[in-house]
Amino acid sequence: MGKAEDTKARLERAALTLFVARGVAETTTKEIAMAASVAEGTIYRYFPSKEQLALDLFLRHHQGLAEALTEAQRPAKGLRAKIEAIVRCYCEWADRDWTLFAYHLLNQHSFLIQVPDGMANPVTVVRDVISQAMKAGEIPKRNVDLAAASAIGVVMQAATYKVYGRFTGDLSDHVRFFADAAWAVLSVKEK
Amino acid sequence: MGKAEDTKARLERAALTLFVARGVAETTTKEIAMAASVAEGTIYRYFPSKEQLALDLFLRHHQGLAEALTEAQRPAKGLRAKIEAIVRCYCEWADRDWTLFAYHLLNQHSFLIQVPDGMANPVTVVRDVISQAMKAGEIPKRNVDLAAASAIGVVMQAATYKVYGRFTGDLSDHVRFFADAAWAVLSVKEK
DNA sequence: ATTTTATAAGTGAGTAATCACTCAATTTCA
DNA sequence: TGAAATTGAGTGATTACTCACTTATAAAAT
CATH class of the missing domain: 1.10.10.60 (Homeodomain-like)
Structure with missing residues (x-):
């Protein structure tokens, strides 16, 4: 270097x-x-400025994660496998560089509106996978954004709790649980 | 006045x-x-200061919500009913004063460490309910904080999406789904 | 080899602007 | 008429950013 x-x-x-x-x-x-x-x-x-430094750090992680998630889910067949691939990839990113991950998690509010149109986006990746699965009849049809939010929340809130120190250890240790839980959320039937 | x-x-x-x-x-x-x-x-x-004003606003909502959740779940019998009561109460608080709710949601990071010991806490309420249900054998035993985080995430991430404008309408319209989904998360079995 | 020259990297005191907070003066109203 | 409420210019402290200057690195010329 x-x-x-x-x-x-x-x-x-x-x-x-x-x-x-x-x-x-x-x-x-x-x-x-x-x-x-x-x-x-x-x-x-x-x-050029402190703000640009902060934005650079955010966007690099944002785009990198989005691209990694896209690649991770591509080869998997069926929603269940895609979920597991996405969750595993996400947890590994978190564990690999926890500081960067925590920064991204805690500052979404400030920077999300500044993501350029067309830039790869972790949220979109998950949304598209879920949308496809609904069309294919793998899971019940409902508001895609709502379903995506709840499924993503299963993992993201756990990550947030780790940031707050409410529990410790690698996120990757719980991939199976997160994937099962996200799948369960998406499989909830209208009664 | x-x-x-x-x-x-x-x-x-x-x-x-x-x-x-x-x-x-x-x-x-x-x-x-x-x-x-x-x-x-x-x-x-x-x-006395801008910071104290910001903290006052946060703590008042934090405590109010915690007390409301405590009351809401008390009469309900069994975890499934308690979850629904908690989710409904939470969504109604959100819909009743969305600005205050959004403020609380977006600024947890800054203020959570300043919550006085012993003050009623929304997170603790949910955690205790889940912990009880595990002891009673209603749901599989696992790390309580992890399970609580994932269950709470189902609702909180949806609320966050609403703050970001990714979807609109009252949270209360989805109480049934959130409750079913949180229940499904907590019911996930070790395989 | 040694000197010269050019460029890149790094410095830190200085600047202009901002901002939370104060307080003496003024207004409101019971 | 007196206490409570309000005002807004003023203050001191902070802070992002600048810039004239120094130092390090390396290429070119002798």
Whole structure:
């Protein structure tokens, strides 16, 4: 890794850690610089602004996750298998870089509206899979967004609880449960 | 309503609306005052600081919701009925004052650690109900926090989607589905 | 090899703007 | 008429960002 790239990576990691620990607005450029062992001015050699740095970090993870989920579910046949593939991929992303994952999870509200049109999107991937399965008659037809939200919530709220420290250990340890639970949610029948 | 109480209520409502629309850190005291049609200084006759105002709003809803959930589930017999009572109560709170609800939902990260020990807590209520049901053998035994997170996620993620505008209409319209889905999550068997 | 030159990387004091909060003066109203 | 409520200009502190300058790196010329 070149010197410049190393500096940029150090800045991103320092910012990430602070953003998760104290929030984006509450983190100062001086703190980021100190944590990365550079002067404040150096930040602006690599990023046009603090906000852009924060957005870059978000979008990179957002797009990367979306593409990984797309690839993960593609070879799987049938909704049940696709769900498991998606859940496994998601949990592995979370466990691989928990700080980045937590940052993405905690700051969706701020950045989701700034996702460029056409950029790969984790939510869309899941929605499309569910929509297909409804058309194919694999699960009961209902409001797709509602069903997707509830199914996704099964995993995301567990991840959120881990961020809050309410439970510990790898998310991946619970892939089977999450997949079964999401499947159960989507299979709920109108009575 | 007295004049002072009216001013205080207007300030709270103005702050709430702005906090949801733009975030707490991004909302200035000047904006809050303008939205409430008072001078900036008036804020400080009713609240010691902007942060305390934000915390007050959060804690009042947090505690109110926890107490309502406790009452709602008490008379219900059996987990299935308790779940439905909890879900219905939660959705009604959301629909009754959506701005306050959205504020609470979007700012848990910042305020949850500041909840005083012993204060009624929505999460604890649900956790206890699930824990009881596991002990009673109504549902399979597993990590209570994990199960609670996934069950709660079914409803909370749907609420989050509504905040993002991904779907519209009252949450209460889907109580039956949420309850069925949460029940299905908790009933998932180890294989 | 040594010096010169060019470019990239890094620095940190300084700047302009913002913002939460104060307080002396004014208005409201019982 | 006195207490309570309100006002808004003022204050001190903070902060994102700039920029003139220094240092490191490497290529080119001698």
